[in-house]
Amino acid sequence: MMYVPPAFREDDMEKLVAFMRDNSFATVVSIMNDIPVASHIPVVVTVENGVVKLSGHLAKANSQWQSFGLGETLAIFHGPHAYISPSLYEKKESVPTWNYIAVHAYGLSQVITLEDAPELMDQMIDEMIETYDSDYKSQWEDLSDHFREGMMNGIIAFEMTVTKLEGKYKLSQNRSHYDQSNVAQSLLQSTETNVQSIGAAMKQNLETDVESSK
Numbered sequence: 001m002m003y004v005p006p007a008f009r010e011d012d013m014e015k016l017v018a019f020m021r022d023n024s025f026a027t028v029v030s031i032m033n034d035i036p037v038a039s040h041i042p043v044v045v046t047v048e049n050g051v052v053k054l055s056g057h058l059a060k061a062n063s064q065w066q067s068f069g070l071g072e073t074l075a076i077f078h079g080p081h082a083y084i085s086p087s088l089y090e091k092k093e094s095v096p097t098w099n100y101i102a103v104h105a106y107g108l109s110q111v112i113t114l115e116d117a118p119e120l121m122d123q124m125i126d127e128m129i130e131t132y133d134s135d136y137k138s139q140w141e142d143l144s145d146h147f148r149e150g151m152m153n154g155i156i157a158f159e160m161t162v163t164k165l166e167g168k169y170k171l172s173q174n175r176s177h178y179d180q181s182n183v184a185q186s187l188l189q190s191t192e193t194n195v196q197s198i199g200a201a202m203k204q205n206l207e208t209d210v211e212s213s214k
Helices: 013-022 063-067 118-132 134-142 145-153 177-188 193-212
Strands: 025-032 035-042 044-048 051-059 073-084 097-112 155-170
Touching: 013 044, 013 073, 013 097, 013 155, 025 051, 025 063, 035 051, 035 063, 035 118, 044 118, 051 097, 051 118, 073 193, 097 118, 097 193, 118 134, 118 155, 145 155, 177 193
Parallel strands: none
Antiparallel strands: 025 035, 025 073, 044 051, 051 155, 073 097, 097 155
């Protein structure tokens, strides 16, 4: 479970799914022999009848796939983050912190192999190519069956049905409007894209709050 104070909690599924798609290089965590194991992989995020699903694949040599189906899987989606200096706050007696956006997806993963489920394997590959490199699709289809089957036999695909989503948008919502605005403006002036992104998210959050209060 992720520690999420009420001020930073985000439950809007459409917003969380959009974030996951924009930051789809995920950390996938599961338990093997009572030890946490993790892989860093791109995933495809889909929604079917209101149910969020994740799909992707691991190298067959990566033994983490053997844990799929035996317990819950966690996929962590990381967004922008930035250090927040207490010098930006109106009150001098303040502490430094770090602002960031993250989404945790929990669920059950089903293993997919070319031997047992060739149609599902083909679907997973097609969705991955369409999501990350659609221009490559015609080249993939022109490859020999021998080469494609060799590639797919070297991986283990999975589909994870998400049973719980946790969103944490830590954007200084626990501070005054003055502090939030001051921090946002400072971050937006940074030369680092990552820092600017948090500033933009803070600014958008402030504008949303103003609109909702009208």
